[in-house]
Amino acid sequence: FPIILSLTEEGFINVRSANYGRTDRYTCSQGRPSDQVTNDQCYLPSTLSIMSQR
DSSP: OOEEEEEOTTSOEEEEEEOOEESSSSTTOTTOOGGGSSOOOEEOTTHHHHHHTO
């Protein structure tokens, strides 16, 4: 689950990018039948907002 973080001068963690889900056919595909990995657009668009609030 890719995430890009940085540390501000004040010591806060800044979430710059985040993704939860799959955007390609290879992520989480090992051992799964091909019909379970054909959908590569199963991600949560609000992940960055959710992670930024935590």
